[in-house]
Amino acid sequence: MRWVVPEAEHMAEGTLGCQGCGGALSMRLVLKELGKDTVAVLPACCWSIIDGPWPVHALDIPVLHTAFETAAVVATGVKAAKEIQGKDTTVVAWAGDGGTFDIGLQALSGAAERNEDIVFICYDNEAYMNTGIQRSSSTPTGTWTTTTPDQRPEARPKKDIMGIIAAHRIPYAATATAAYPEDLERKVRAAMAIKGGMRFLHLLSVCPPGWKMEADQAIEVMRRAVRTKVFPLYEIRNGREYTITRWPDDLPLEDYFSLQGRFKTLLEDEAMLELVRGNVEERWQILLDRHQRSHPELAGAE
Amino acid sequence: MSGLEHVDDYPEIPVSLASTSTILKTGAWRSVRPIFANRMAPCSAGCPAGVRIPAYIDDIKEGRLEAAYATVTARNPFPRITGRVCPHMCEDNCNLAITTGEESISIRSIERWLGDAGMDLPDPAADAETGKRIAVVGSGPAGMAAAYYLRRTGHEVTVFDQRPQPGGILRYGIPEYRLPSEVVDEEIARLESMEINFHNNVALGRDFTLDDLEAAYAAVFIATGAGQEKLTGIDGEGLLESGLDFLEAANRGTATLPGPRCAVVGGGNVAMDVARVLRRLGADVSVLYRRTANEMPAIAEEYEHAVADGVHFHWLVLPRTIKKDGAQLRVTVEEMWLGEPDESGRLRPEPTGVTCEMHFDGVFSAIGETADTGVFPPRLRNDDGWLDLGEDGETVDQMVFAGGDLATGPATVIEAIVAGRRAARAIDEQLGFSAVWPAEEPLEVVPPKDINLTYMPHHDRSDDHAAAGATAPASFAEETDTLSEAEILEEIDRCLSCGHCNNCGTCFVFCPDGAIIWDDGPRIDHEFCKGCGICVAECPGHVMVLVNERDVSHA
Numbered sequence: 001m002r003w004v005v006p007e008a009e010h011m012a013e014g015t016l017g018c019q020g021c022g023g024a025l026s027m028r029l030v031l032k033e034l035g036k037d038t039v040a041v042l043p044a045c046c047w048s049i050i051d052g053p054w055p056v057h058a059l060d061i062p063v064l065h066t067a068f069e070t071a072a073v074v075a076t077g078v079k080a081a082k083e084i085q086g087k088d089t090t091v092v093a094w095a096g097d098g099g100t101f102d103i104g105l106q107a108l109s110g111a112a113e114r115n116e117d118i119v120f121i122c123y124d125n126e127a128y129m130n131t132g133i134q135r136s137s138s139t140p141t142g143t144w145t146t147t148t149p150d151q152r153p154e155a156r157p158k159k160d161i162m163g164i165i166a167a168h169r170i171p172y173a174a175t176a177t178a179a180y181p182e183d184l185e186r187k188v189r190a191a192m193a194i195k196g197g198m199r200f201l202h203l204l205s206v207c208p209p210g211w212k213m214e215a216d217q218a219i220e221v222m223r224r225a226v227r228t229k230v231f232p233l234y235e236i237r238n239g240r241e242y243t244i245t246r247w248p249d250d251l252p253l254e255d256y257f258s259l260q261g262r263f264k265t266l267l268e269d270e271a272m273l274e275l276v277r278g279n280v281e282e283r284w285q286i287l288l289d290r291h292q293r294s295h296p297e298l299a300g301a302e
Numbered sequence: 303m304s305g306l307e308h309v310d311d312y313p314e315i316p317v318s319l320a321s322t323s324t325i326l327k328t329g330a331w332r333s334v335r336p337i338f339a340n341r342m343a344p345c346s347a348g349c350p351a352g353v354r355i356p357a358y359i360d361d362i363k364e365g366r367l368e369a370a371y372a373t374v375t376a377r378n379p380f381p382r383i384t385g386r387v388c389p390h391m392c393e394d395n396c397n398l399a400i401t402t403g404e405e406s407i408s409i410r411s412i413e414r415w416l417g418d419a420g421m422d423l424p425d426p427a428a429d430a431e432t433g434k435r436i437a438v439v440g441s442g443p444a445g446m447a448a449a450y451y452l453r454r455t456g457h458e459v460t461v462f463d464q465r466p467q468p469g470g471i472l473r474y475g476i477p478e479y480r481l482p483s484e485v486v487d488e489e490i491a492r493l494e495s496m497e498i499n500f501h502n503n504v505a506l507g508r509d510f511t512l513d514d515l516e517a518a519y520a521a522v523f524i525a526t527g528a529g530q531e532k533l534t535g536i537d538g539e540g541l542l543e544s545g546l547d548f549l550e551a552a553n554r555g556t557a558t559l560p561g562p563r564c565a566v567v568g569g570g571n572v573a574m575d576v577a578r579v580l581r582r583l584g585a586d587v588s589v590l591y592r593r594t595a596n597e598m599p600a601i602a603e604e605y606e607h608a609v610a611d612g613v614h615f616h617w618l619v620l621p622r623t624i625k626k627d628g629a630q631l632r633v634t635v636e637e638m639w640l641g642e643p644d645e646s647g648r649l650r651p652e653p654t655g656v657t658c659e660m661h662f663d664g665v666f667s668a669i670g671e672t673a674d675t676g677v678f679p680p681r682l683r684n685d686d687g688w689l690d691l692g693e694d695g696e697t698v699d700q701m702v703f704a705g706g707d708l709a710t711g712p713a714t715v716i717e718a719i720v721a722g723r724r725a726a727r728a729i730d731e732q733l734g735f736s737a738v739w740p741a742e743e744p745l746e747v748v749p750p751k752d753i754n755l756t757y758m759p760h761h762d763r764s765d766d767h768a769a770a771g772a773t774a775p776a777s778f779a780e781e782t783d784t785l786s787e788a789e790i791l792e793e794i795d796r797c798l799s800c801g802h803c804n805n806c807g808t809c810f811v812f813c814p815d816g817a818i819i820w821d822d823g824p825r826i827d828h829e830f831c832k833g834c835g836i837c838v839a840e841c842p843g844h845v846m847v848l849v850n851e852r853d854v855s856h857a
Contacts, residue, residue: 001807001820013816013830014326020834025814056325057318181811208834216835216848219812223756 006032020215022205033188043071045096072111075118097138112168125207142266169239170198179222212261227251242290332833341801342745348395356802371420379450385414389601405763429456437519442470444525444706447722464505478778507677521701528671528707538624545576545668561663568668569598592620597648694728748800752844759796799843809837
């Protein structure tokens with residue numbers, strides 16, 4: 001095999017993910033590195049469904065289904081119990097954007113501020129997908145959802161969750177996507193290597209039904225999100241040191257939007273497109289500036 | 303107090319212990335199904351022999367040298383030879399080059415490396431002796447290929463040739479710097495080690511007749527080549543030297559220069575070979591061609607090497623008369639212009655009436671070669687004097703076949719090999735041995751739009767011929783070197799493996815359902831595959847295709 005990705009599987013076949021589900025793929029790839037000595041805590045999210053109905057479930061690790069707002073705090077409790085048992089089990093809170101950006105933010109902020117010894121992973125499909133594609137604070141400007149219909153697409157920019165997390169000065173935070181599996185696996189390993197503190201991974205995870213697109217383009221669309229700077233891949237150590245891990249190229253934004261029906265009106269609205277372009281470029285420049293200040297030795301070289 | 307004062311008082315939490323795979327057969331969701339399709343790479347389709355190029359490239363990458371060599375020799379027994387002299391039609395079809403403008407994979411360099419690396423590998427043992435005796439007349443590439451495959455079937459094969467050593471055009475035509483005689487010797491030795499018999503210095507029509515062979519052998523394959531230069535029609539024809547004869551003398555080491563200034567008339571591969579050999583003997587060489595570089599039939603690479611060797615090219619000139627002028631030859635040439643396309647699609651040279659004179663010490667004709675069919679019985683010939691042949695080289699005599707340049711006029715080595723293999727197959731079919739040949743159903747070719755350029759290579763091509771002709775020609779030593787194994791592996795890394803699964807693992811990595819099982823390679827678990835199509839869209843060489851479930855579930 002050409003890919004440096006472990007062959008071992010910890011996710012069974014027969015999950016209830018939709019065709020081309022980025023959330024299912026993200027879980028499958030992340031677990032390959034996390035391994036069997038892991039407990040996952042799932043608040044309400046697509047994965048509450050994907051994992052299967054009682055009495056079956058898809059993962060070969062223990063999974064706790066919990067209330068929407070509690071992923072980080074339940075994970076904290078599980079980790080405390082494991083510590084009392086003298087076990088070094090990895091405890092993962094695995095939440096969607098609703099359970100991270102919106103409903104789970106308080107518990108997440110508390111756990112991050114206390115620097116709890118857990119890994120919080122947000123698989124972000126940019127809306128409340130399994131309840132019927134309602135907007136979340138992760139939904140980007142110009143997006144169609146059922147609560148931001150074509151007549152009034154999402155007006156606000158996507159919440160800067162990585163900025164919020166960085167402000168807590170936790171040891172490790174990173175963005176990743178299953179379209180770059182080796183980068184993703186490396187970041188999971190980096191998170192595993194840091195013990196005794198909070199680790200946060202923000203995974204862009206395609207949702208073909210919610211993004212209104214062909215399932216077979218699932219990988220391509222995530223790849224284009226990275227290439228167009230819509231979703232840059234980077235890591236932040238101790239809330240301060242920024243490192244860009246995959247450089248975007250000059251692919252135009254439209255090439256990302258045009259694969260997805262949820263951006264149909266955006267593509268027809270030049271003024272809003274200009275606004276979005278400005279947002280993407282501004283965020284990229286801020287990231288680039290932080291990357292360069294974190295790596296003075298690389299000054300002048302990209 | 304709630305009454306839940308002790309841990310034991312908490313209600314039991316429902317726990318799922320069985321795997322989703324026990325009851326959720328998500329394959330039932332599917333309307334389309336990914337399958338590994340048996341498709342052909344465009345390079346293989348471009349190869350006259352149809353060699354399965356991505357398959358042997360994959361074998362090399364995985365270190366399976368014997369398998370790689372067997373894949374090639376199933377269709378072309380002589381990769382050491384074609385790896386040096388083939389114009390590589392395969393590379394013109396490379397999907398990577400067509401879609402991106404990147405340089406194609408240097409397939410010939412890889413083939414040559416494999417040929418050299420595999421020269422000591424044992425050839426597949428011949429099948430059990432059949433007791434059939436077969437005669438092959440002519441030991442060039444067509445005869446060698448026919449002998450090779452007929453021997454593999456288990457026949458007793460004898461190859462006759464009029465020259466002192468076997469090899470035909472490979473030994474006596476192609477110059478040493480392109481194809482060293484040592485390589486030809488070693489390939490003949492391979493055939494001898496397979497117990498193929500060679501009878502040299504015997505000629506059809508002189509030492510035996512076709513009827514003699516038909517009486518003594520179960521089947522006969524004739525591949526005596528196109529060994530005569532065509533007449534040029536120039537007034538003073540007798541003062542011209544034959545390009546082919548000159549190349550033979552050069553290969554025997556007996557060629558002499560007529561003088562320091564020479565001309566070659568023609569624009570084909572023989573013309574390029576003659577010009578480049580003359581340069582190596584120290585002459586100042588001019589090629590006189592009646593059209594321009596665009597219309598020349600020579601392999602483009604050979605033309606480029608000739609230019610690099612310092613050969614002068616005079617375009618749009620047609621020699622009309624040659625006269626002796628003291629020790630020199632005075633050539634009167636007429637200037638031409640290009641008119642409408644002719645039946646070959648090339649622009650036709652038209653006379654202008656303007657002439658000029660040039661002086662040379664020797665002038666060589668290389669305007670095209672033809673076969674001497676006079677030695678064959680009239681029943682085998684058509685009205686034009688050529689042999690009257692069917693698609694597989696069959697003649698009016700049921701057990702006599704012919705092929706190679708004798709049938710087609712001057713063509714490439716690989717086309718001669720194909721003709722020899724095809725005749726061997728036809729002979730086996732006549733003799734009742736068709737079972738040893740693989741069935742060949744036509745396969746769909748992977749079109750350029752299907753490949754996934756995300757996985758295109760990001761490093762430059764390695765080509766063993768890149769440096770040829772770049773320095774002043776002084777020597778007849780082979781002008782190119784076989785690349786190193788490291789260079790070959792790097793070059794192989796550029797190949798997207800169109801239509802051939804090389805176990806890259808892309809489908810496995812990206813399956814959101816874990817429905818591609820990795821067992822030293824990918825296997826689709828259709829019980830759970832939901833038919834999202836990611837594997838098909840991501841597959842670099844588009845080995846996989848989606849088929850409608852309706853069409854396969856009831857099949």
